[in-house]
Amino acid sequence: MPNCLVGLSRLGCRTALIAPVGRDVFGDRVIKELVSEKVDTRFMIRKRGQSHLAAGLIEQHTGRRTFVLYRELFVRPSDLRTSRYPRPAIVHIDGRDVPASIRLARWARRVGAVVSLDIGSVRNDVSSLYPLVDHMVVADAYACGVTGTRSVRRAVERLSRKCAGTVVVTAGTEGSIGLEDGRWVHQRAFRVPVVDTTGAGDLYHTGYLYGLLQGWSLAKRLRFGAAVAALKCTRPGCRAGAPTMAAVQRFLKGSPDCHA
Numbered sequence: 001m002p003n004c005l006v007g008l009s010r011l012g013c014r015t016a017l018i019a020p021v022g023r024d025v026f027g028d029r030v031i032k033e034l035v036s037e038k039v040d041t042r043f044m045i046r047k048r049g050q051s052h053l054a055a056g057l058i059e060q061h062t063g064r065r066t067f068v069l070y071r072e073l074f075v076r077p078s079d080l081r082t083s084r085y086p087r088p089a090i091v092h093i094d095g096r097d098v099p100a101s102i103r104l105a106r107w108a109r110r111v112g113a114v115v116s117l118d119i120g121s122v123r124n125d126v127s128s129l130y131p132l133v134d135h136m137v138v139a140d141a142y143a144c145g146v147t148g149t150r151s152v153r154r155a156v157e158r159l160s161r162k163c164a165g166t167v168v169v170t171a172g173t174e175g176s177i178g179l180e181d182g183r184w185v186h187q188r189a190f191r192v193p194v195v196d197t198t199g200a201g202d203l204y205h206t207g208y209l210y211g212l213l214q215g216w217s218l219a220k221r222l223r224f225g226a227a228v229a230a231l232k233c234t235r236p237g238c239r240a241g242a243p244t245m246a247a248v249q250r251f252l253k254g255s256p257d258c259h260a
Helices: 002-010 025-036 098-110 127-132 140-147 152-160 200-214 218-233 245-253
Strands: 020-022 045-047 053-058 065-070 090-093 114-117 135-139 166-170 176-180 183-187
Touching: 002 025, 002 200, 020 025, 090 098, 090 200, 098 114, 098 127, 114 200, 135 140, 135 200, 140 152, 140 166, 152 166, 152 176, 166 200, 166 218, 176 218, 183 218, 200 218, 218 245
Parallel strands: 020 045, 090 114, 114 135, 135 166
Antiparallel strands: 053 065, 166 176, 176 183
């Protein structure tokens, strides 16, 4: 989630994060970094306990990666202070803390905000969020895993029966496919020299949400999301690799090659 918001900030959007961090040096460091990236941290939740820690392993020649995550802090519905939050255009959730996510999504709907859902893999049951979501943009690992199919298109169809909004599934170098108002759109992934794929999914959401804020069509949202994600893969690090608007525009004007 912070990766996506930093990406949006670099594209010129105003963002704020609601997430738990410990009252420790790691929590201080996270907030300091986000502030430096112009992400509003006023609504971060400081708690007793250790901040989340993740260790990443990156394969040198392919840029593929895996993570080990330690997490002991969670967001509960009672932690949310919705009366203090400014009215957002979009509320982006990842479903890790489902009861809190439900409360936040319901509040978003009451104030007229769009609700976006991002899930990378099957971790817990988030189906109770489906009716509250306007844009479900999830990885193929989640979509195929939760629907019990190997076909990305079939996974989109099955998720669309449960989520009335737009459904998009990303599939790495196989691109992304979305269904909105009965119309299908497929976007091929751009071919780039890969250094590190860490955060590519988060930065895809950056591009998608930016397009949503601009009122773009689904096809244009998927293309812009693919470009932002591709550029991130050319640099190491999640947030460090988030591109600027100028970089994305140059990339797209250069008619980049796509994977088959």
